[in-house]
Amino acid sequence: MLLVTLVLLVGCVSRPEPAPAVQRATPPPWDAPRDAISHIRAAGLRELGLGDDADPWILQLEVTVDGSPVEVPAFIGIDRPRAVQAPVHTHDVGGEVWLEGEGNRESTLGDFFALWGVRFVDGCLGAACGSLTVTVDGVPTAGDPAEVSLRGAKEIMVAATN
Numbered sequence: 001m002l003l004v005t006l007v008l009l010v011g012c013v014s015r016p017e018p019a020p021a022v023q024r025a026t027p028p029p030w031d032a033p034r035d036a037i038s039h040i041r042a043a044g045l046r047e048l049g050l051g052d053d054a055d056p057w058i059l060q061l062e063v064t065v066d067g068s069p070v071e072v073p074a075f076i077g078i079d080r081p082r083a084v085q086a087p088v089h090t091h092d093v094g095g096e097v098w099l100e101g102e103g104n105r106e107s108t109l110g111d112f113f114a115l116w117g118v119r120f121v122d123g124c125l126g127a128a129c130g131s132l133t134v135t136v137d138g139v140p141t142a143g144d145p146a147e148v149s150l151r152g153a154k155e156i157m158v159a160a161t162n
Contacts, residue, residue: 052101110146128160
């Protein structure tokens with residue numbers, strides 16, 4: 001009887017409100033935001049169920065700051081407690097970026113960094129604001145790097161220096 005009562009009490013506990021999305025202007029390392037739902041909403045991206053794997057595309061993202069590699073963490077764009085993911089996200093550590101589900105074809109590099117919670121505007125990556133270079137499949141990009149489309153790319157390299 002006691003076990004049944006405990007299960008019912010635990011089942012009634014609600015989740016706390018997610019923390020607000022914050023874009024970090026700090027040096028790396030940068031972990032994946034705990035409350036990804038806030039970052040998904042702030043980026044204006046769709047909230048998809050965790051199992052939504054329609055229309056997949058995978059690319060490799062490499063990030064360096066001042067010549068040192070930056071680890072791309074697991075679960076960027078995935079809110080496991082709420083069973084929600086963005087159309088662009090990571091499953092594991094190592095830079096493999098997944099595009100899955102409705103809306104993934106429109107995903108940009110700016111969307112990814114917004115989900116990661118790392119400042120990626122005005123030539124800055126986090127605290128690095130000296131020089132920012134983005135290459136897609138070995139070709140340097142022109143224009144705003146935040147607008148780089150992820151769909152169709154095999155490898156994207158982002159290099160920032162102070």
